[in-house]
Amino acid sequence: MSGAPVKFRSRQSISQVEEGNDLAPSFDDRGLITVVTTDAYSGELLMQGYMNAEALGLTIKTGEAHYWSRSRQVLWHKGATSGFVQNVRELLVDDDQDCIWLRVDVEGGASCHVGFRSCFYRRVPVGEDFDKQQDDGHIDLVWTDTEKVFDPEEVYGDAPNPTIL
Amino acid sequence: MSGAPVKFRSRQSISQVEEGNDLAPSFDDRGLITVVTTDAYSGELLMQGYMNAEALGLTIKTGEAHYWSRSRQVLWHKGATSGFVQNVRELLVDDDQDCIWLRVDVEGGASCHVGFRSCFYRRVPVGEDFDKQQDDGHIDLVWTDTEKVFDPEEVYGDAPNPTIL
Numbered sequence: 001m002s003g004a005p006v007k008f009r010s011r012q013s014i015s016q017v018e019e020g021n022d023l024a025p026s027f028d029d030r031g032l033i034t035v036v037t038t039d040a041y042s043g044e045l046l047m048q049g050y051m052n053a054e055a056l057g058l059t060i061k062t063g064e065a066h067y068w069s070r071s072r073q074v075l076w077h078k079g080a081t082s083g084f085v086q087n088v089r090e091l092l093v094d095d096d097q098d099c100i101w102l103r104v105d106v107e108g109g110a111s112c113h114v115g116f117r118s119c120f121y122r123r124v125p126v127g128e129d130f131d132k133q134q135d136d137g138h139i140d141l142v143w144t145d146t147e148k149v150f151d152p153e154e155v156y157g158d159a160p161n162p163t164i165l
Numbered sequence: 166m167s168g169a170p171v172k173f174r175s176r177q178s179i180s181q182v183e184e185g186n187d188l189a190p191s192f193d194d195r196g197l198i199t200v201v202t203t204d205a206y207s208g209e210l211l212m213q214g215y216m217n218a219e220a221l222g223l224t225i226k227t228g229e230a231h232y233w234s235r236s237r238q239v240l241w242h243k244g245a246t247s248g249f250v251q252n253v254r255e256l257l258v259d260d261d262q263d264c265i266w267l268r269v270d271v272e273g274g275a276s277c278h279v280g281f282r283s284c285f286y287r288r289v290p291v292g293e294d295f296d297k298q299q300d301d302g303h304i305d306l307v308w309t310d311t312e313k314v315f316d317p318e319e320v321y322g323d324a325p326n327p328t329i330l
Binding site: 004005006007008009011012013014017018019020021022023026034036038042043044045047048059060061062063088090091092093094095096099101112113114116119120121122123124125126127128130131134135136137138139140141143144161162163164165 | 296
């Protein structure tokens with residue numbers, strides 16, 4: 001890792017942002033950019049999170065995913081507690097540069113604090129399946145993964161649950 | 166399509182939200198939930214958007230992706246202008262139910278207003294590749310797709326570009 005810090009360009013024009021070569025990310029009024037993280041091999045969506053400028057710079061420099069934890073309000077080196085570090089195989093940016101896509105390889109194979117491989121382990125019935133399920137409008141989720149790959153209590157101990165109601 | 170409107174449960178407890186069968190989505194202070202949309206076959210990330218409660222309900226009812234357009238501040242039936250309707254093959258929700266994953270089949274194959282198949286057509290060099298590229302910290306994006314599948318001017322005409330600087 002060289003000593004050069006990562007620098008972002010300022011946003012000048014739509015053509016620069018959409019069809020140029022400058023990395024000129026848009027951080028929102030909280031200083032955050034949305035991040036989508038998929039498994040580089042299976043294509044499965046593992047998690048959706050946020051980065052501030054520091055987390056994005058560290059991810060680019062180190063090749064390991066860093067996020068901003070909104071619930072804990074800290075820079076979050078993913079895997080620092082659980083060991084499930086995300087090695088970035090590819091980092092892409094979208095057309096208007098307000099979203100980052102990480103394609104990662106996860107050491108140990110888990111990305112979800114509940115204990116599952118992916119955070120997305122429940123399906124919502126759609127269209128005809130919605131109609132078939134019931135008639136009062138409320139929806140029963142359908143589980144797509146029921147096997148936890150680790151025990152959250154063993155890994156996180158007494159750390160507060162990050163889910164906010 | 167039956168007449169029953171889609172109803173969401175209120176959020177009562179962490180166990181209900183994370184490990185229950187209730188669909189009890191969390192909408193943020195703008196009334197929006199984050200949406201990640203991937204190609205159901207290739208696994209490629211097509212776009213990242215937002216839904217309000219109405220858009221989520223319509224997506225569930227109709228099986229076609231509806232979003233909330235933040236730049237235009239309107240309910241947005243994806244493909245209504247361009248013809249590139251997204252048929253939802255699977256709709257999943259994450260652990261704390263503040264993110265929706267759509268796995269879609271796109272009629273016509275395009276999801277990006279710039280004209281590309283995916284909104285993510287540029288790569289950021291990471292780790293050693295970052296170090297190799299330059300030494301002043303600024304980053305040159307690397308194009309991963311250069312072939313537009315449609316001409317935005319023909320499809321959208323004089324409609325304002327949704328990108329906000």
